[in-house]
Amino acid sequence: MTDVAALVDPSLVTIVDGELALVGSACGTCATVTFPNQTSCPRCTGADVAPHALPRDGTLWAFTVQRFAPKAPYVASGAAFVPYAVGYVNLGDEVLVESRLVTDDLASLRIGQAVRLVVEAIPADEGEAITTFAFTPVRGDER
């Protein structure tokens, strides 16, 4: 089981049926879903909002590749930097979540491909790697 406490921000996730899930919020009034969890609704402004576990599977909506090293506080701004992909993942038409994308082949990423929630360790310039949520293409989905 994933060590939630070790994640870069444990409040981003929860455990459902023994597996990691992102936790956003759902509005009791208008059903709007956001990520991360927040205490009021950005759509209807209501406060009847509760934590809501998000689907683990989704489709890639948009993506890009970060080719230059970001400045701090990114943990790999120096020698440890390797290019990485980020994208928005459509989770069951509930919400699009921005995430790092884990893949061995950056050139293979495609809009619409199936992706699934994973945990990624980002090696840092100094000290231990940090772990965070990410999505990775589902094997066999070559659309």
Added chain:
Amino acid sequence: MTDVAIVGAGIHPFGRTPGVSGRQQGAFAARAALADAGIGWSDIQFAFGGSDSAGNADALVADLGLSGIEFVNVSNGCATGGSALAMAERSIRSGAYDVGIAIGFDKHPPGAFNAEPAQYGIGDWYGETGMMLTTQFFAMKIQRYLHEHDMDPSLLSLIAAKAYRNGALNPNAWRRTPMSADEIASSAMVSDPLTKYMFCSPAEGAVALVLCRADIAHRFAPKPVILRSCVLRSRRYGTFEVFSPSLAPERTAGPSTDAALAAFEQAGIGPSEVRVAQIQDTESGAELMHMVETGLCAHGEQAGLILDGETEIGGRLPINTDGGCLANGEPIGASGLRQVHENVLQLRGTAGARQVPGEPRVGFTHVYGAPGISACTVMTT
């Protein structure tokens, strides 16, 4: 309500000016604007000023004169300059003042902007895991746009090539060397599909504009430019904006569309009447999308306009005639005011080598920036 005129325009060259502070550049632009209007600082009744990285704008009074006026510091992200102008315009249109100034200046360190998540209400994790970058947003927005509208990515190089071509004609621009579309396309990939020369860079520069009641404008300027409208809007739920850890599944019209619609409506002028436009080109994809978001054309019409040369200085709809952000860089405090400065010159007919032919009478500007703010103006002779 009274109409508002722009009777003075001043600029400090954009780019990198070692040894000259942002504030000094701001004072330079302010003096130039005052001289252009034929007045002194003591004639200014109020000021709105903005700077993101170069100190409080009202520190300028130490250079310009401690005259006791109402001076408000404006801090509104990349729309800081546009916001300063909007507040100045309102101060005159409301009847509160007769003559005032909007000033913007900045001096950013080299390299990409490094925004702090906490300032945008986001947890530190967002920066630590490498997502707090405006470049990623722009890349994903244009990638999705090209996908949805089945458009050719080669347009991105053509837009950037036009910017550097126009910048070469502008003595105040930073990047004044023309570059071919091939060179732009083959430069280093920054965030796919955007290459190095498709992006503007943080930079330095300053602009000041003297505004007054239109009915007294003839006292200051032989050819005043009338600011018909100046509208600022922020994002609504459902838009796709920079620094968004999540998005709604369905898209809503963004702040650029909202601001442009309101600006045209308040001016009583339609987008089809625009003869010169300065629109936010943080990267070349932004120009492509903002052409549509501001109402200047419909989805899919951009390719024809660009390939036919209609967005060039000699075309039907000249866009970013001074080289835009791509050739001028982006000093946040000054960027939106630069666009208005350029339209003042174009409508006066004094833009020199980059003058739009045929005496343009309607100009439009649009600035957009983090975290989802847009300001638009409609100006006429």
